[in-house]
Amino acid sequence: QVQLVQSGAEVKKPGASMQVSCKASGYIFSRYAMHWVRQAPGQRLEWMGWINVGNGNTEYSQKFQGRVTISRNTSASTAYMELSSLASEDTAVYYCARGDYYDPSGSHHHFDYWGQGTLVTVSS
Amino acid sequence: DIQMTQSPSSLSASVGDRVTITCRASQSISKYLNWYQQKPGKAPKFLIYAASRLQRGVPSRFSGSGSGTDFTLTISSLQPEDFATYYCQQSYSSPAYTFGQGTKLEIK
Numbered sequence: 001q002v003q004l005v006q007s008g009a010e011v012k013k014p015g016a017s018m019q020v021s022c023k024a025s026g027y028i029f030s031r032y033a034m035h036w037v038r039q040a041p042g043q044r045l046e047w048m049g050w051i052n053v054g055n056g057n058t059e060y061s062q063k064f065q066g067r068v069t070i071s072r073n074t075s076a077s078t079a080y081m082e083l084s085s086l087a088s089e090d091t092a093v094y095y096c097a098r099g100d101y102y103d104p105s106g107s108h109h110h111f112d113y114w115g116q117g118t119l120v121t122v123s124s
Numbered sequence: 125d126i127q128m129t130q131s132p133s134s135l136s137a138s139v140g141d142r143v144t145i146t147c148r149a150s151q152s153i154s155k156y157l158n159w160y161q162q163k164p165g166k167a168p169k170f171l172i173y174a175a176s177r178l179q180r181g182v183p184s185r186f187s188g189s190g191s192g193t194d195f196t197l198t199i200s201s202l203q204p205e206d207f208a209t210y211y212c213q214q215s216y217s218s219p220a221y222t223f224g225q226g227t228k229l230e231i232k
Contacts, residue, residue, distance in 0.1 A: 035221075044211065044223050044224065044225045044226055045160075045168065045211055045213070045223040046223070047219075047220075047221040047222065047223070049219075050219055059219045061220065062220070095167055095168075097168075101215075102173060102174055102177070107215075107218040107219075108156050108215040108216065108218050109215055109218065109219075109221070110158040110170065110173040110213070110215055111158075111160075111168070111170060111213075112170045112179065113170070114167035114168055114169075114170075115167065116167055117166075117167050
């Protein structure tokens, strides 16, 4: 069965960087996209960016452009999300989510499997 | 970015009730609308894609409809495990995906 297992909770100081990993199993890693979504306390889900696992191409939300980097290690079936210059507003649960699509364009992804989430707390 | 607005923001209902949640997009998104269920402390669970197509394994009491800017999620007969928060998500504006603010479904 498809599983996405994320790294554990972290506490970071303002200005620091964070990295969350997401290890996939139960499917061919390179055949699906991987997205990252975060959820601040009591807030809606917020899409951050994605990686085409097959070719490594990435796209990011304008909100996080310049601060976020998504990468992958295909031999380890693991995706990574790094966020720099952290502030208290970045305190959130961060999720990886597998992207799939139904139309021939290959765009317009929905997120069919999610990791368990990683709580990142930014506090001085 | 396309704004997604759900109504109501919260809803109280009883087991066996039929409930409908609405999601409105700030511009037409065709049928690129997905629904998720989230329980406290858990990751979202994928329910419906393309506005009305049920993900495998999702009970048939869930259904979706709509196109353009207005969409609905209907649960035909609420079960105890359905009490959760529901989010819509547009996948039209790829890759600038956006979610609704959520609808919290509570037990009356």
